[in-house]
Amino acid sequence: xAPQPHLIPSRSAKRAHYDKETIYPILDEALFCTISYVFxxxxxxxxxAFVRYENKLYIHGSVGSHFIWELEKGVPVCISxxxxxxxxxAKSAFSHSVNYRSVVLFxxxxxxxxxxxxxxxxxxxxxxxxxxxxxxLRPMKDNEVKKTTVIAFxxxxxxxxxxTGMPNDEEEDKPLPIxxxxxxxxxxxxxxxxxxxxxxxxxxxxxxxxxxxx
Amino acid sequence: xAPQPHLIPSRSAKRAHYDKETIYPILDEALFCTISYVFxxxxxxxxxAFVRYENKLYIHGSVGSHFIWELEKGVPVCISxxxxxxxxxAKSAFSHSVNYRSVVLFxxxxxxxxxxxxxxxxxxxxxxxxxxxxxxLRPMKDNEVKKTTVIAFxxxxxxxxxxTGMPNDEEEDKPLPIxxxxxxxxxxxxxxxxxxxxxxxxxxxxxxxxxxxx
Numbered sequence: 557x558a559p560q561p562h563l564i565p566s567r568s569a570k571r572a573h574y575d576k577e578t579i580y581p582i583l584d585e586a587l588f589c590t591i592s593y594v595f596x597x598x599x600x601x602x603x604x605a606f607v608r609y610e611n612k613l614y615i616h617g618s619v620g621s622h623f624i625w626e627l628e629k630g631v632p633v634c635i636s637x638x639x640x641x642x643x644x645x646a647k648s649a650f651s652h653s654v655n656y657r658s659v660v661l662f663x664x665x666x667x668x669x670x671x672x673x674x675x676x677x678x679x680x681x682x683x684x685x686x687x688x689x690x691x692x693l694r695p696m697k698d699n700e701v702k703k704t705t706v707i708a709f710x711x712x713x714x715x716x717x718x719x720t721g722m723p724n725d726e727e728e729d730k731p732l733p734i735x736x737x738x739x740x741x742x743x744x745x746x747x748x749x750x751x752x753x754x755x756x757x758x759x760x761x762x763x764x765x766x767x768x769x770x
Numbered sequence: 771x772a773p774q775p776h777l778i779p780s781r782s783a784k785r786a787h788y789d790k791e792t793i794y795p796i797l798d799e800a801l802f803c804t805i806s807y808v809f810x811x812x813x814x815x816x817x818x819a820f821v822r823y824e825n826k827l828y829i830h831g832s833v834g835s836h837f838i839w840e841l842e843k844g845v846p847v848c849i850s851x852x853x854x855x856x857x858x859x860a861k862s863a864f865s866h867s868v869n870y871r872s873v874v875l876f877x878x879x880x881x882x883x884x885x886x887x888x889x890x891x892x893x894x895x896x897x898x899x900x901x902x903x904x905x906x907l908r909p910m911k912d913n914e915v916k917k918t919t920v921i922a923f924x925x926x927x928x929x930x931x932x933x934t935g936m937p938n939d940e941e942e943d944k945p946l947p948i949x950x951x952x953x954x955x956x957x958x959x960x961x962x963x964x965x966x967x968x969x970x971x972x973x974x975x976x977x978x979x980x981x982x983x984x
Contacts, residue, residue: 562814566834566835566836566837567831567832567834567835567837587854588852588854590804590806590815590850590852592804592806592813592814592815592848593813594808594811594812594813597808597811597846598808598846598848598876599806599807599808599813599846599847599848600776600806600848601804601806601815601848601849601850601874602850602874603850603852603870603872605868617781618781620780620781621780621781622780623780623781632811632812632813633813634806634812634813634814634815635815636804636815636816636817638802638804638817640801640802640957643899643900643959645900645903645962645977646907647907647908647967648907648908648910648914649892649893649896649903649904649907649910649914650910650911650914650917650918652896652899652900654819656817658817660815660816662812678863679863682863682866685857685866686857686859686866686953689859689863690863692948693860693861693862693863693948694861694862694943694946694948696862696863696864697864700862700863700864703864704864722965722966723965725967729908730967732908733971734906734907734908734968734971735962735964735968735971735972735973735974735977736964736965736967736968736971737962737963737964737965737968738962738963738965739900739959739960739962739963739977740959740960740961740963741957741958741959741960742957742958742960743854743955743956743957743958744955744956744957744958745857745953745954745955746953746954746955746956747954748859748949748951748952748953749951749952749953749954750949750950750951751936751937751950751951751952752936753861753939753944753950754948754949754950754951757947757948757949757950758949759949760949763859763949763953
């Protein structure tokens with residue numbers, strides 16, 4: 557299927573991808589997205605956690621959040637996700653770049669009212685951010701689900717943009733004795749630090765250090 | 771000065787800050803922001819590098835970028851910056867949170883035409899992303915500055931939101947033998963990897979590993 561015109565970037569269009577095999581892994585690795593919407597003809601953006609399941613992206617928020625009130629109306633949103641992989645250091649500042657994987661998604665939110673799906677989304681979201689943690693935690697209460705709004709977004713109008721590899725220096729710069737290459741960037745989890753209530757509680761297996769996240 | 775109403779979050783307003791002493795360091799630590807604007811009544815968002823200097827935030831882009839064409843018109847933008855510091859793991863999923871430092875800025879872009887300021891911005895931006903690198907690189911050429919658009923945004927309508935510390939579990943959950951605490955998150959630079967042109971070129975001092983970025 558040909559991408560809609562607003563999904564085609566005006567710059568570096570060869571870095572653009574429209575297939576789910578590229579888009580889904582980026583959405584599954586990133587913990588946070590930035591959601592933009594229009595209010596009173598002006599743009600508003602908010603960072604928030606999200607989880608993908610099948611072809612939908614889900615967010616949650618308080619029933620008292622003005623942001624959530626807007627999104628649950630189904631207004632158009634633009635959801636942006638960016639993973640930074642490396643700084644690309646060229647021989648000239650002009651040829652500097654970054655290696656990244658990003659997704660931009662246009663959609664309209666639909667509020668989820670069905671209690672089972674709401675609870676499922678909260679479980680998926682919790683297990684995405686802290687893998688395998690849901691079954692270990694104190695079970696969710698009905699009134700907690702009621703205090704939470706869950707909104708779904710179809711992933712139909714989406715594009716990914718990906719840069720990998722080394723710098724692309726200008727031909728005339730290539731002989732210069734100036735170091736060029738990449739500086740990989742990683743986002744890592746440090747050792748968990750217990751609060752005062754948990755000094756004597758063994759760290760559960762799923763929280764053992766060493767896992768990488770973005 | 772009291773904040774404008776649209777800068778006051780509807781949730782966790784006690785986490786909001788409006789002083790430059792809080793806002794500037796967040797902008798100076800983050801390498802990338804997400805810029806949102808309205809086109810044809812719909813929201814568009816793009817991640818981009820930026821640098822702050824005095825009370826302005828600067829971005830750059832190709833003179834051929836449609837995104838840059840819109841922003842240089844001075845349309846209203848919402849610029850969002852987020853630094854993730856820790857996952858906050860409570861005894862219930864409902865009390866989970868994250869420690870973060872974020873800034874939301876409303877502004878209108880102004881295109882910078884003055885060559886000296888444009889070149890200065892490109893130097894500030896390069897030195898922000900790779901500290902102390904500008905003087906080491908092949909000097910910028912006039913035609914490279916001409917191919918680049920620089921846009922400035924006043925930092926007048928901005929708010930920061932910051933969460934720090936341990937989980938806030940419900941009183942009735944506190945005695946539960948469930949581990950609670952924080953998992954610090956860090957974004958780090960790995961050792962630089964030279965490209966094929968730079969196998970024999972010594973790594974300059976400013977690229978030596980060990981520096982932390984976000």
